[in-house]
Structure formats: structure tokens, C-alpha cells
Amino acid sequence: MPTITFEGKDFFCADDETVLECMTRHGVLLPSSCQSGACQTCMIRAVEGTPPPESQNGLKDTLKAQNYFLACVCKPSGDMSIGLSTVSPRYKIALLHKELLNESVVRLRLERPAGFYYRAGQFINLLRPSDELTRSYSLASTADEDFLELHVKRVPEGKMSNWVFDGLQVGDEVVFFGPAGDCFYVPGKPEQPLLLVGTGTGLAPLYGILRDVLNYGHLGPVHLLHASLAAPGLYLEPELRALDARNDNLSYIPCVLHGDAPEGGIQGNIANIPSQLLGTLKGYRVFLCGDPPIVNALRQNVFLAGTSMQDIFSDPFVFSPHD
Ligand SMILES: Cc1cc2nc3c(=O)[nH]c(=O)nc-3n(C[C@H](O)[C@H](O)[C@H](O)COP(=O)(O)OP(=O)(O)OC[C@H]3O[C@@H](n4cnc5c(N)ncnc54)[C@H](O)[C@@H]3O)c2cc1C
Known part of the structure; x- marks a missing residue:
């Protein structure tokens, strides 16, 4: 009889019972609706133990990779510890490297704390130590690198980004928690064509994802479109052109809304x-x-052009409400 551990308590799951039925029988009401694996309201995460494959049918590969499953169709074959969310510890680390990538984007390399695991393209939440102001930044490094890389754009009047540009120095201590997000590459379907589109520092997660894709030896065509209002907003062009030259299946296409198209690039509205x-x-x-x-x-345009919603991963860099 498998044991389900939830919020520090153990619940015994009867034969042929789903996780949802087991928890309901014990008076623990998890969110649920259709009870047939369709609506995904009861999606929950296995913190320990492996969910049976049929309980992950219809979930995005990035959710499967993080051990999410549907409680209403999960008949566990072994003990599991489940959680609605996980609380990340706070990490205190030093800034190792700071470099301007163009006039409004700075590259930060931070110490990677021992035991911190992530997927390239996920994001962390960075805290300003003086007042705990918190903002999300995407990880441009790959999981095998021994530092964490962020690309931060200076936002006019922006509290965190101006501090990063003008206040934060190499050797200073910063605090972060995370990782979070499901915009990352999961190996598999090696022939599948991939399209990566980023505006401004939207290149940060894509730079991590792209190198992850190449490290895994993805075989299908990979198109990276980096868009900016005008040419000075592009960055990492030499590195991306070099990657393009070394990888037959990669095409790097810089795009601008205003001015002449960059070499090998396109002028126009990136949405189209x-x-x-x-x-x-x-x-x-x-x-x-x-x-x-x-x-x-x-997201709307690529869906209308035929991409399945299951295969669209996105991180809109939404602004924080006023602190
Ligand atoms: C999942 C996620 C990942 C992110 N990853 C990155 C990343 O890799 N690199 C990065 O540079 N940013 C990223 N961001 C955005 C980042 O979290 C901050 O919102 C951004 O740095 C601005 O913070 P700030 O404190 O400087 O500005 P605030 O003090 O929060 O804002 C100042 C003013 O500027 C406006 N504003 C805020 N951001 C912008 C903007 N981008 N453009 C125009 N006006 C703006 C605000 O509405 C406000 O009026 C990400 C956001 C999310 C949600």
C-alpha cells in the first residue's frame, strides 16, 4: 500500500485508488474539476517518488521534467511525497564579473551556489540586499557552467536595473531565490524544428536554451531570431554569428524594426x-x-501558423507592480 506524504503527514493509498481519491478520503481537498485527466486543475508535483507515465499524459514536457502529474488519474506504484509548490532557499553569492554588452545591457556572472540546480532559460529572483527589492532575471548560462549568467537591461527610472548598472560592483554580495519557470529545452524529438524568438534581453534565456540545444546534439533546424528596435539594441552578435558558422542546423537572424536590416538579418515587425x-x-x-x-x-501568430499550444514556451518579462 503506497504512502503519500503531504505537508509532513503520511496518507495510505488503497489499492486502485488515485492520489486525488486518497487525499479526499482523508479529508484533504486538493483543487480538482473534471476528475478524468482533462482539465489539469489537480496538477501537483512529486517532490519525491516517480509519477506513473499515464498520470502525465497531456502535460508539457517541461512540466513532466519537473515531476508534475495529474492527481485524479495517478494510481501510485510506490511511495510519493507531493507538494503544491516548493519553497526555494535564499542563496547569498558574490558578483564575479560585470561587462557591458551594449550601451543598455549588462552581463553579470554570479557565483553558482553548491547544490543549486536549474535548466537554462529558467529565471531567478534577485534581491537588492539594502531593502530586499526583488526582480526576476532569466538564466543565460547553461546547467554545466560553474557560474550563473544574467543579462540586465537598464530601464529608465528602473529601481533594480539602475542599481545593477550604477551600484553593484564585482565582489559585492547579492541574494537570490529560485529557479522557476518552464521555458526551457527538454531533450527528445531530436529532429523537431525549433524556433527561438526574443526581444531585447529576451535573448538571455534563449542564449542559455540555444547552447543547451546544441550541447544535447539536437539535429533539427534551429532558428534564433533576436529583435530590437534598432541595430544598437542587438548584442552578442559576434558570438551568435560564430555559433551559426559552427553549426549547420543553426540560423541566427538579427531583426530590427527601424533602420537597415543587419547583415544576414531582417527589417520589420518581429511579431510577423x-x-x-x-x-x-x-x-x-x-x-x-x-x-x-x-x-x-x-504566441498568437505562431499558433495561427500551425504550432501546437503544447509546443509553445514563453516568458513575457512582465513589470513588477509598484513596490
Ligand atoms: C520571468 C521574468 C524574467 C525576466 N528576465 C529578465 C532578464 O533576463 N533581463 C531583464 O533585463 N529583465 C528581465 N525581466 C524584467 C525584470 O524583472 C524587471 O522588471 C526589469 O529589470 C525592470 O525592473 P526595475 O526595478 O529596473 O524597474 P521598475 O522600478 O520596476 O520600473 C520602473 C518603470 O519602468 C517601467 N518598466 C519596467 N520594466 C520595463 C521595461 N522592460 N521596458 C519599459 N518599461 C519598463 C515600469 O512600468 C515603471 O514605470 C524579467 C521579468 C520576468 C517576469
Whole structure:
């Protein structure tokens, strides 16, 4: 009889009982609706133990990789510890490296704390030590690198970004918690075409995801579109061109809204460029990051061009409400 551990208490699951039925029988009401694995209201995470594959049917690969499952169709084959969310510890680390990537984007490399695991493209929440002001920043490093890389854009009047530019120095201590987010690459389907589209520092998660994809030896075509209002807003061009030259299946396409198209790039509205460039996007896996209205428009456009919702991963960089 498998044991389900939830919030420090053990519950015994009867033969042929689902996790949802077991918890309900013990008076623990988890969110649920359809009770047939369709609506995903009862999605929960196995913190320990492995959910049976049929309890993960229909979930995105990134959720499966994080051990999420549907409690209403999960008949556990062994003990499991389940949680609605996990509380991340706070890490205190030093800034190792700071470098301007263009006039309004700075690259930070932070110490990687022991035991901190993440997927390239997830984000962390950075705290300003003086007052605990908190903002999210995407991880541009890959999981095998021994530092954490962030790309921070200076926002006019922005509290955190201006402190990062003008106050934070190499050797200073910062605090963060995380990781979070499901915008990352899960290996598998190696022939699947991939499309990565980012505006501004939306390149940060994509830079991590792209190198992850290449490290895993993905075989299908990979298109990276980096968009900016104008050419000075692009960054990491030399590195991305070098990656493009070394990998036959990669095309790096810089895009600008105003001014001449960059070398090998496109001038136009990034929301429309993917379907204009590639035609149908049926069968693609797509990653979209950066400015929220553009990410939302892109999500709609790639869906209309044929990409399944299951294969669209996005991180709109929504602003924080006023602190
Ligand atoms: C999941 C996630 C990942 C993120 N990843 C990154 C990343 O990798 N790199 C990065 O640079 N940012 C990223 N952001 C945005 C970041 O969290 C902050 O919102 C941003 O740095 C601005 O913070 P601030 O304190 O400087 O500005 P605030 O003090 O919060 O804002 C100042 C003013 O600027 C406006 N504003 C805020 N952000 C912007 C903007 N981007 N453009 C125009 N106006 C703005 C606000 O509405 C406000 O009026 C991410 C956000 C999320 C939710």
C-alpha cells in the first residue's frame, strides 16, 4: 500500500485508488474539476517518488521534467511525497564579473551556489540586499557552467536595473531565490524544428536554451531570431554569428524594426517575421521571451501558423507592480 506524504503527514493509498481519491478520503481537498485527466486543475508535483507515465499524459514536457502529474488519474506504484509548490532557499553569492554588452545591457556572472540546480532559460529572483527589492532575471548560462549568467537591461527610472548598472560592483554580495519557470529545452524529438524568438534581453534565456540545444546534439533546424528596435539594441552578435558558422542546423537572424536590416538579418515587425520567413510552423517547438505585448502577439501568430499550444514556451518579462 503506497504512502503519500503531504505537508509532513503520511496518507495510505488503497489499492486502485488515485492520489486525488486518497487525499479526499482523508479529508484533504486538493483543487480538482473534471476528475478524468482533462482539465489539469489537480496538477501537483512529486517532490519525491516517480509519477506513473499515464498520470502525465497531456502535460508539457517541461512540466513532466519537473515531476508534475495529474492527481485524479495517478494510481501510485510506490511511495510519493507531493507538494503544491516548493519553497526555494535564499542563496547569498558574490558578483564575479560585470561587462557591458551594449550601451543598455549588462552581463553579470554570479557565483553558482553548491547544490543549486536549474535548466537554462529558467529565471531567478534577485534581491537588492539594502531593502530586499526583488526582480526576476532569466538564466543565460547553461546547467554545466560553474557560474550563473544574467543579462540586465537598464530601464529608465528602473529601481533594480539602475542599481545593477550604477551600484553593484564585482565582489559585492547579492541574494537570490529560485529557479522557476518552464521555458526551457527538454531533450527528445531530436529532429523537431525549433524556433527561438526574443526581444531585447529576451535573448538571455534563449542564449542559455540555444547552447543547451546544441550541447544535447539536437539535429533539427534551429532558428534564433533576436529583435530590437534598432541595430544598437542587438548584442552578442559576434558570438551568435560564430555559433551559426559552427553549426549547420543553426540560423541566427538579427531583426530590427527601424533602420537597415543587419547583415544576414531582417527589417520589420518581429511579431510577423517567423511566419513570413518560415511559412507553416506546424511541428515546431517554439520559445518566446521578452517584451510582454510582443510575446503575446508572437504566441498568437505562431499558433495561427500551425504550432501546437503544447509546443509553445514563453516568458513575457512582465513589470513588477509598484513596490
Ligand atoms: C520571468 C521574468 C524574467 C525576466 N528576465 C529578465 C532578464 O533576463 N533581463 C531583464 O533585463 N529583465 C528581465 N525581466 C524584467 C525584470 O524583472 C524587471 O522588471 C526589469 O529589470 C525592470 O525592473 P526595475 O526595478 O529596473 O524597474 P521598475 O522600478 O520596476 O520600473 C520602473 C518603470 O519602468 C517601467 N518598466 C519596467 N520594466 C520595463 C521595461 N522592460 N521596458 C519599459 N518599461 C519598463 C515600469 O512600468 C515603471 O514605470 C524579467 C521579468 C520576468 C517576469
